[in-house]
Amino acid sequence: RKEVEQDPGPFNVPEGATVAFNCTYSNSASQSFFWYRQDCRKEPKLLMSVYSSGNEDGRFTAQLNRASQYISLLIRDSKLSDSATYLCVVTRAGGNRDDKIIFGKGTRLHILP
């Protein structure tokens, strides 16, 4: 089993709809979690960190479920500009050679007009 897994999609969603996708991780020692978005032929850009209590940034909500070992990203009132690949990142404690930073392969989202 891969350490970080995402549904590759694509998710084809009409503009204005709500869409959610998950990212599962296998190592219970994982400590930090992030969502990035990557546009075609561009670099990944940090979208938001994921906190244990869940966090919201405008139309975006990220949540962490430690018991089931997954993080989620929910996008409300989706816009055409939300079309991108969404990458989840899972890391373990920092500062020593046991550190691991693992990117998922991403979920492709297409917002349809």
Add this chain to the structure above:
Amino acid sequence: DAGVIQSPRHEVTEMGQEVTLRCKPISGHNSLFWYRQTMMRGLELLIYFNNNVPIDDSGMPEDRFSAKMPNASFSTLKIQPSEPRDSAVYFCASSPGGGQHFGDGTRLSIL
């Protein structure tokens, strides 16, 4: 503010040649990361530095790859000799702790 700066943006070279990729992190960021991205394998962490010291190089594919960070404002990733299977987009990222900021990447094609 200047972000992470990578050079060159594109590199096309013949197999067997030495390739050197360069990265200038964001000032004040104490962690620097090198990644490789391909369609088949996605984004893979090659190596990362904390305060100029290599912390995890387990992702470096083989001895042909080497990375250095001689000071807080500069890092290189070298491939010698290069092979066609090294063709990919190579990203450098830096972080003050937490989320990472990526450069525009270097598109490398080995013929």
